[in-house]
Amino acid sequence: MTAVLPRVAGLARPGLRSRLAAALVAALLAAPAPAQTPSSAFPVATDARIEQDGDLVRLTMALSRPVDLAASVVAGPDRVILDLPSVNFQVQPGAGRKGAGFVSAFRFGLFTADRARIVLYLSQPALVARSEMRTLRGGFGELVVELKRATRAQFESAAARAAPAPSPAPPAVAKPAGETRRTVVIDPGHGGIDPGAVVAAISEKSVVLAFGLLLKEQLEASGAYRLVMTRDEDRFVPLAERVRLAREAGADLFVSIHADSLTQSREVRGATVYTGSERATDAESATLAARENQADVLAGLDAAEDVQDVAGILMDLARRETRTFSSVFARNLVEKLGGSVKMHKVPLRSAGFRVLSAPDIPSVLIELGYMSSPKDAELLNSPVWRTQAVAAVRSAIDSYFARGAVAGKARESGP
């Protein structure tokens, strides 16, 4: 569904809007409800090892019980993808940072609510020589996958044969009829198979999820907002899905939360607020956005499963106005955050983040700090710091909406 509902004042055409909205709601109501399985019911993976053995590279992983396993290869970048049902990975988050032989690194994690994935990155073409789920004594499982060097032609033909199934879209949350509160969408970055920055045993995906959940709780407590999360558990959500969820939820504001480790320097620290734009304000921001935009590919998605760009003059106008509102909110954030947490020396920047690409929703991305800075990493993990920073973001959201004349919201309440 690619219906475009402009959320900007002066562009709304009530007749068209309500027809589109009604169609959208009908489509969404038909969507199946999410399966709710507690992650404690999943088989547990406890140990992952990769080793070179002659001209083979072997990955082994211990599991509390055997599960189905499907292997495939994908080109550009060259990867081997192992699909499994949901698995609770109790493996050190940094375990896959070092590979062996022609495997440069690997990742593992939940890919959707009911699927897990392991992705191995290849520095040279290779094929799956053996992929097996062994049943051990006591009912335990052991995953054994062996890879063997191959020619480029062999690899390409295997990749063409076995494209992994595209990820099923997570269900969207449409705005209920009669809902008059502002909808704020909180987007904790990364998740599942994509850990984001990893320093020691701390991963960005868990830091930003904790932050996002607390922000949701605080905003909900005020009663003034309707809150939607792009993820509220440790799972992977493609970038385009985050934008789609926000649009289908009828978001008035989209807040993406990150805590990256961009710089080599341990000295660089502090929070930064980003808005989206084609041209980055500086080289560091451009690098960061390029890396964030790689998230889908690194998780094993095809680059072709891409967000559809919405074209047209009306959209250009909407986009420009939306950007103005994004900037207003970003300045609010810098002001409020600056009052309570350490900010980066250039705290307000922009770059081409795909997750900030909704043409009709004011969107910002907050980098809470640098995981590469020992001081920041410590703060990011501290409940006291988190509470202060969440209060600052909340107050920026309050003052943004208190100005009244926010994006399009001279508009109606509800479809």
Ligand SMILES: [Zn+2]
């Ligand atoms: Zn990030």
